[in-house]
Amino acid sequence: MSNIKLHYLYRDGSNYKNWSEAVFSNADDLPADVITSVLRDAFLEDGLFIAHQVRIPEVFLAAEDQLTFDDHCFHEFESVEATCDAPNDACRRSIRQFMEEVAREAKRGWRAFNPQDRLLPRGR
Numbered sequence: 001m002s003n004i005k006l007h008y009l010y011r012d013g014s015n016y017k018n019w020s021e022a023v024f025s026n027a028d029d030l031p032a033d034v035i036t037s038v039l040r041d042a043f044l045e046d047g048l049f050i051a052h053q054v055r056i057p058e059v060f061l062a063a064e065d066q067l068t069f070d071d072h073c074f075h076e077f078e079s080v081e082a083t084c085d086a087p088n089d090a091c092r093r094s095i096r097q098f099m100e101e102v103a104r105e106a107k108r109g110w111r112a113f114n115p116q117d118r119l120l121p122r123g124r
Contacts, residue, residue: 002026002029002082002083002084003023003025003026003082003083003084003085003086003087003095004023004024004025004026004030004032004035004080004081004082004083004095005022005023005080005081005082005083005085006021006022006023006024006056006077006080006095006098007019007020007078007079007080007081008020008021008022008051008056008059008075008076008077008078009059009075009076009078010051010058010059010060010061010074010075010076011076012060012061012068012070012071012072013069013070013071013072014070016061016070018059018060018061019059019078020056020057020059022056022057022088022089022098023085023086023087023088024087024089024093024094024095024097024098025087025093025094025095026082026094026095027094028094028095028096030095030096032080032081032082035080035095035099036079036080038099038102038103039077039080039099039102040077042102042103042105042106043077043102043106044074044110046076047076047077047078048075048076048077048110049074049075049076049077049106049110050073050074050075050105050110050111050112050113053105053110053111054098054101054102054105055090055091055101056089057090058075059075060115067115067116071115072114072115073112073113073114073115074112080095
């Protein structure tokens with residue numbers, strides 16, 4: 001049985017990139033092309049999505065106290081591939097569970113936010 005590695009990235013407004021990946025179990029042996037199709041249908045145009053909304057790590061380029069106007073909230077889907085790497089998803093989801101969560105969140109709507117708003121002191 002092979003697992004599935006999700007490749008995604010953060011690309012800021014100046015086109016600087018930070019790559020990341022998450023590995024999910026794949027007991028259902030779903031093929032990568034089917035997974036890709038389902039995810040692309042759920043993500044926004046160009047594969048954009050909100051990482052924390054589907055519980056995968058945000059990989060912004062700047063620390064929260066060093067954000068610039070080039071920073072935004074969207075991450076970008078790159079690809080999936082079969083892998084023998086061990087699952088590393090902090091939520092211990094299978095790829096099927098992850099796909100279901102992505103579809104649910106897409107239906108609810110991707111909730112954009114301004115990363116700079118995180119810098120505002122509470123109560124403002």
